[in-house]
Amino acid sequence: MGMNSVTNIGRNGIQDWIIQRVTAYVLALYTLFLLGFFVTTDVDYQAWSALFAQGWFKIFSLLALLSIAGHAWVGLWTVSTDYIKSAMPRFLLQAACVLVMFVYVVWGIQILWGL
Amino acid sequence: MHRLMGLSIASYRVVIRPPEPIGYRYRTDSPVPTYQPSATVLRSRGTKRECESAVNSKRPVNLDLGKFHFPLPAITSILHRISGIIIFVGVAFLMYGLDLSLSGEDGFNRVNELLDSFLAKLIIWGILSALLYHLVAGIKHLLMDAGIGEELESGRLAAKATIAVSVVLIVLAGVWVWA
Numbered sequence: 001m002g003m004n005s006v007t008n009i010g011r012n013g014i015q016d017w018i019i020q021r022v023t024a025y026v027l028a029l030y031t032l033f034l035l036g037f038f039v040t041t042d043v044d045y046q047a048w049s050a051l052f053a054q055g056w057f058k059i060f061s062l063l064a065l066l067s068i069a070g071h072a073w074v075g076l077w078t079v080s081t082d083y084i085k086s087a088m089p090r091f092l093l094q095a096a097c098v099l100v101m102f103v104y105v106v107w108g109i110q111i112l113w114g115l
Numbered sequence: 116m117h118r119l120m121g122l123s124i125a126s127y128r129v130v131i132r133p134p135e136p137i138g139y140r141y142r143t144d145s146p147v148p149t150y151q152p153s154a155t156v157l158r159s160r161g162t163k164r165e166c167e168s169a170v171n172s173k174r175p176v177n178l179d180l181g182k183f184h185f186p187l188p189a190i191t192s193i194l195h196r197i198s199g200i201i202i203f204v205g206v207a208f209l210m211y212g213l214d215l216s217l218s219g220e221d222g223f224n225r226v227n228e229l230l231d232s233f234l235a236k237l238i239i240w241g242i243l244s245a246l247l248y249h250l251v252a253g254i255k256h257l258l259m260d261a262g263i264g265e266e267l268e269s270g271r272l273a274a275k276a277t278i279a280v281s282v283v284l285i286v287l288a289g290v291w292v293w294a
Contacts, residue, residue: 021260024253031250045216045223052217068206075199097203104206111214 007094009073020074023067030064058112065108069101188274195252198245205242240292247284252277 010016041047051057076097084090109115185193212229215222229235255277259265264273 021257024257028250028253028257031246045220048223049217072199072203075196076203079196079200100203104210107210107214111210111217114217 007091007098008077009070016074016077019070023071023074026063026067027071030060030067033060052112061112062109065105065112069105072101073098186271187278188270191252191255191274191277194248195256198249198252201245202242202249205238205245208238208242236292240289243288243292244285247288248281251281251284 008016010019037043037051052061077094080090080093080097084093212226216226217223230239255264255273258273264270
C-alpha cells in the first residue's frame with residue numbers, strides 16, 4: 001500500500017498480471033515480425049522506409065511502443081519493489097522510469113508520423 | 116557383516132535405516148542409535164546454519180542471498196529481470212537509430228556507418244542478446260501460464276532449454292552483427 005499502490009500501472013496485482021501478459025504477446029509478435037523482416041529482406045533505405053510508410057505498420061509499431069511502456073512499467077515496478085526497501089528512493093526510481101517511458105512514447109510517435 | 120543400500124545384516128540382527136539427512140551420521144555410540152549431526156558439519160557451521168536460525172528466530176531476518184546456492188530456474192529468472200532492465204535502457208539506442216534511419220537516405224547511411232564501429236556492434240549485440248534471452252524466457256513464462264513446465268523436473272528442464280535455445284540465438288545474432 002502507500003507508495004506502492006501509487007506507482008503501479010494497474011489498480012491491483014491481477015491487472016498488472018494481465019497487462020504484463022497482453023503486452024508480452026504484442027511484443028513477441030512485433031519482435032518476431034521484425035526479425036523475420038531482417039532475415040528475409042535485403043534491408044536498404046527503400047525497403048526500410050517503405051515498411052514504416054505503411055499505415056498498418058505505423059499502428060503495429062505504436063501498439064508495440066505502448067506495450068513496451070506498459071510491460072516495462074509492470075516489470076520495473078516489480079523488480080524495484082523487490083529490491084529497494086526504503087520508500088522514497090523506490091518512489092523516485094519508479095517515477096523516473098515512468099517519465100522515461102513517457103518520453104519513449106512521445107519520441108516514438110514523432111518518429112512514426114514524422115512530426 | 117554385509118551392508119547393502121542401508122540394510123545391515125549382523126548376527127541375525129537386521130536394521131533397516133531411512134536415508135541419512137545431509138550432514139548427519141547414524142550414531143551407534145549414543146544410548147539410543149539415532150541420526151545426529153556429523154562432527155565435520157558441527158565444526159564447519161559453528162552453532163546453526165543461517166537459514167535455520169532465521170526460520171527459528173522470532174525476529175524477522177533478512178537472509179544473506181550471497182550465501183545461498185541458486186538452482187538453475189532461479190538463475191534463469193534473475194537473468195530475465197536483468198535482461199529486461201538492459202532492454203529498457205537499450206530502447207533509447209534503438210529509437211535513436213530508428214529516428215536517424217527514417218530521417219532520409221543520408222540518415223540511413225549514417226546509421227550503417229555508425230554500425231561499422233566496434234563499440235556500436237558491441238552495444239547492438241548486447242541489446243539483441245538481452246532481447247533474445249528475454250523473448251525465450253518470456254515464452255517459457257507464457258507456457259507456464261498454460262500449465263506446461265510447472266513441476267520440479269519439467270521446470271528444471273525448461274530452465275535448461277531456455278539457456279540452450281538463447282545461447283544458440285545469441286551466437287547467431289553475434290554472427291549476424293559481426294559478419
